[in-house]
Amino acid sequence: xxxxxxxDSITEQIYRIIKEKILLTDxxxxxxxxxxxxxxxxxxxxxxxxxxxxxxxxxxxxVNKARVGFFVRSFTRREIQDIMEVRRLYELYCLDQYxxxxxxxxxxxxxxxxxxxxxxxxxxxxxxxxxxHELIITASHNDYLIESYHNVKNQIIxxxxxxxxxxxxxxxxxxxxxxxxxxxxxEKAVDILRSHINRVAEAIL
Amino acid sequence: xxxxxxxDSITEQIYRIIKEKILLTDxxxxxxxxxxxxxxxxxxxxxxxxxxxxxxxxxxxxVNKARVGFFVRSFTRREIQDIMEVRRLYELYCLDQYxxxxxxxxxxxxxxxxxxxxxxxxxxxxxxxxxxHELIITASHNDYLIESYHNVKNQIIxxxxxxxxxxxxxxxxxxxxxxxxxxxxxEKAVDILRSHINRVAEAIL
Numbered sequence: 001x002x003x004x005x006x007x008d009s010i011t012e013q014i015y016r017i018i019k020e021k022i023l024l025t026d027x028x029x030x031x032x033x034x035x036x037x038x039x040x041x042x043x044x045x046x047x048x049x050x051x052x053x054x055x056x057x058x059x060x061x062x063v064n065k066a067r068v069g070f071f072v073r074s075f076t077r078r079e080i081q082d083i084m085e086v087r088r089l090y091e092l093y094c095l096d097q098y099x100x101x102x103x104x105x106x107x108x109x110x111x112x113x114x115x116x117x118x119x120x121x122x123x124x125x126x127x128x129x130x131x132x133h134e135l136i137i138t139a140s141h142n143d144y145l146i147e148s149y150h151n152v153k154n155q156i157i158x159x160x161x162x163x164x165x166x167x168x169x170x171x172x173x174x175x176x177x178x179x180x181x182x183x184x185x186x187e188k189a190v191d192i193l194r195s196h197i198n199r200v201a202e203a204i205l
Numbered sequence: 206x207x208x209x210x211x212x213d214s215i216t217e218q219i220y221r222i223i224k225e226k227i228l229l230t231d232x233x234x235x236x237x238x239x240x241x242x243x244x245x246x247x248x249x250x251x252x253x254x255x256x257x258x259x260x261x262x263x264x265x266x267x268v269n270k271a272r273v274g275f276f277v278r279s280f281t282r283r284e285i286q287d288i289m290e291v292r293r294l295y296e297l298y299c300l301d302q303y304x305x306x307x308x309x310x311x312x313x314x315x316x317x318x319x320x321x322x323x324x325x326x327x328x329x330x331x332x333x334x335x336x337x338h339e340l341i342i343t344a345s346h347n348d349y350l351i352e353s354y355h356n357v358k359n360q361i362i363x364x365x366x367x368x369x370x371x372x373x374x375x376x377x378x379x380x381x382x383x384x385x386x387x388x389x390x391x392e393k394a395v396d397i398l399r400s401h402i403n404r405v406a407e408a409i410l
Contacts, residue, residue, distance in 0.1 A: 054256070058263045082349035089298050089350070144287035145294070148353065 010044055015052035017042075022061055022072055023157045030074040033062065061154055075159060077205055083155050084201040088194065090149045091136055095193055098139035099186045106135055111178040114171065125167050132174055136193075159204050166203040170196070215249055220257035222247075227266055227277055228362045235279040238267065266359055280364060282410055288360050289406040293399065295354045296341055300398055303344035304391045311340055316383040319376065330372050337379055341398075364409050371408040375401070 008016075018038070021027045035053060039046040053070045056062035063073050075083070095102075110131050117124060137149045173196040180189040213221075223243070226232045240258060244251040258275045261267035268278050280288070300307075315336050322329060342354050378401040385394040 051259070054260075055263055058260055079349060082347045085345075085347055086350050086353055089294065093294050093298075140290075142287045142290055144284060145291050148291055148357070152353070 009048075011048040011051040011055075014038070014042060014044070014048055015055050018052055018056060019061065019154075022056070023154065025158070027072050029072055029158060031072045033070040033072065035070065059151060059154065061158065073155075073158065075155070080159055080204055081201065083152060083159075084197065084204075086152050087156060088197045090145070090152065091133060091197065092190060092194060094136050094140050094145075095181075096186065096190050098141075099181075099189070101139040101141065102181060103135055103139070104182060106131075107178055107181055110135075111175065111182065114175050114178065117171075120167065120171055122167065125171060128174065129170070132178065166200070170200065173199070214253075216253040216256040216260075219243070219247060219249070219253055220260050223257055223261060224266065224359075227261075228359065230363070232277050234277055234363060236277045238275040238277065240275065264356060264359065266363065278360075278363065280360070285364055285409055286406065288357060288364075289402065289409075291357050292361060293402045295350070295357065296338060296402065297395060297399060299341050299345050299350075300386075301391070301395050303346075304386075304394070306344040306346065307386060308340055308344070309387060311336075312383055312386060315340075316380065316387065319380050319383065322376075325372065325376055327372065330376060333379065334375070337383065371405070375405065378404070 018027070018033070027033065033053065035046050035049045039049045042049070053062055053064070057064050057070075061073055063071050065071065110128060114128055117128075133153075137146055140146065173192065177189060177192045177196060180192055223232070223238070232238060238258065240251050240254045244254045247254070258267055258269070262269050262275075266278055268276050270276065315333060319333055322333075338358075342351055345351065378397065382394060382397045382401060385397055
């Protein structure tokens with residue numbers, strides 16, 4: 001058996017755990033985060049917890065209200081619209097510009113997984129959803145673009161539970177999108193992606 | 206006389222000062238930053254300096270090499286190409302999508318300032334340069350987009366001193382761009398902006 005050494009700093013590990021809690025909505029939008037409680041849960045001093053929270057503040061996932069404390073960031077209608085525009089900007093650009101770079105083999109696998117799904121759990125939908133949109137972005141082979149997109153994506157994921165009712169429809173849109181790409185129909189694919197993202201935005205708002 | 210109270214935290218103030226030093230290339234690409242020296246310059250403890258540096262690490266302007274220290278981030282050829290692609294993505298999108306939202310009055314002022322300039326100092330060029338590209342982005346009225354663009358812009362500014370020879374040519378390109386916008390010729394303006402950014406990228410590389 002391989003031995004795994006954890007070489008990440010304590011702050012780094014705490015940062016990852018809190019971030020995951022936010023993205024999985026274990027910690028919900030607007031909820032207060034208590035650094036002392038977390039520190040005692042992790043059995044560490046409060047300092048690395050505060051450092052991790054400050055990093056999440058810089059990433060825009062947490063807000064620090066002076067003299068009150070840390071909260072999971074919540075978004076106004078306008079902010080969600082603004083974020084979705086930037087998402088559209090990245091995804092439509094990459095689909096259009098790097099259409100021929102898309103990994104067809106992986107896309108076909110995802111399409112099969114989509115079709116085989118009979119009863120769709122939220123968790124399974126989220127996995128397929130992320131895989132599709134991620135493949136579109138990584139087709140750019142631009143590390144800087146991919147990293148910038150991830151910041152946008154994190155903020156979208158926080159809002160994810162808001163569009164719960166749309167899952168079945170979105171699933172059908174994903175299938176049509178993958179089919180269009182695999183048939184080599186770029187303009188059709190771009191149109192489907194554009195209206196897909198617009199509908200996600202409408203559903204959240 | 207108005208009294209100004211500085212309500213920013215020490216860390217916030219130090220963050221701003223170091224950031225400015227990097228963007229003005231008082232601190233150069235790859236140069237080591239000594240937190241102890243800075244702390245004694247500012248007459249503060251080393252902790253807020255480290256906090257400020259960590260924030261700059263998160264923004265991608267500073268790197269922290271384990272057991273060695275903090276350095277102004279330097280960029281490989283490939284990284285600069287990647288950053289310039291994201292810049293092109295934002296600016297071309299905004300110019301195309303928000304052409305009619307552009308503040309014509311301010312653009313005309315900038316154009317006049319460009320034309321009046323006889324001997325062009327680097328400082329003056331940089332000011333005009335920033336004003337033009339900033340107006341294109343703010344035409345979106347999308348705060349989230351503007352904020353994301355600023356992260357890209359900061360990274361571009363670090364590379365700025367690398368294209369010193371191109372200043373006069375870029376100045377002429379700016380004038381042609383502003384003229385095209387003010388004449389209402391959107392496609393011409395988008396073309397000029399695209400080749401302007403491409404040439405900046407080539408000059409840096």
